[in-house]
Amino acid sequence: MRSLLSALVFAALAAPCLAQESDASDDYLVCAPEQTAQGRAIVRQACGDLDVPEASAPYFTSLDELESARAIREAYRARIIDYTACVSDFIESHHQPGTAPASLAPDQAACAHSWAENEATQAMREFGRACVDFSNRTVMDSRLTPWSGECYPAMPKGSG
16 A cells, blocks of 8 residues: 555656656756746846847858858847846846745746757758758869858857
């Protein structure tokens, strides 16, 4: 009887963990979509909203397309850096003396921060894959002008 009760308790405790969404495209979601939406709504007044740019083509047919997509990626990356810094400041402001210790705002804002970091990763990954594909095609197709830039942003010295 005790083992049956233990199994039921374990199943009840494990159920929320098993409900975590997973995606075959190697996304790791820290927060459920509903929590992310709440977090984005909470920080919207302080930080604005981070609009996701339209996805570029899955591959580039010219160097001009690649350079245009790179400029869009870099502008988006800069907006993400500003947004995540603002969200971090928002979270820190709720950890100051005199703020309500039971507030869920910092935890909910952390979901917005996590979402923005995931957006940055996805933008870099999508551009990088299309860039590498274009670079590989330029080796085989002399009509394409080769790309001499980096497909992925360089890591700062001392990181990684």
